[in-house]
């Protein structure tokens with residue numbers, strides 16, 4: 001049985017360094033249970049502050065520009081999807097075009 005070589009996605013522990021240099025906008029979907037902290041993390045990324053949040057009904061979408069490292073200038077379109085149980089059936093509609101589902 002031969003071993004398979006898998007090229008690591010993350011180099012030097014930094015996922016940003018693994019991004020292609022010529023990329024316009026990367027879409028990121030945040031999924032997780034309610035009150036996991038998704039919106040808090042998104043606002044921290046976008047506004048560099050910890051802001052009070054309310055439970056997300058539907059989704060929030062924010063454009064975030066990377067300002068450091070090799071990924072400087074790359075734009076992320078971050079989709080922060082509500083995690084309440086009644087909203088979870090909608091999660092698949094945010095992931096079906098990723099080629100893995």
Ligand SMILES: Nc1nc2c(ncn2[C@@H]2O[C@H](COP(=O)(O)OP(=O)(O)OP(=O)(O)O)[C@@H](O)[C@H]2O)c(=O)[nH]1
Pocket residue numbers: 032033034035036037038039040041052053054055056057081082083084
């Ligand atoms: N202690 C602690 N509290 C956190 C952290 N991140 C978020 N919170 C708190 O957890 C609560 C829920 O955070 P949200 O960011 O609204 O959670 P969410 O994942 O967006 O929840 P839904 O929108 O319902 O899916 C808020 O009161 C936050 O202040 C954390 O890292 N530590």
Ligand SMILES: [Mg+2]
Pocket residue numbers: 038039040053054055056080081082083
């Ligand atoms: Mg939220």
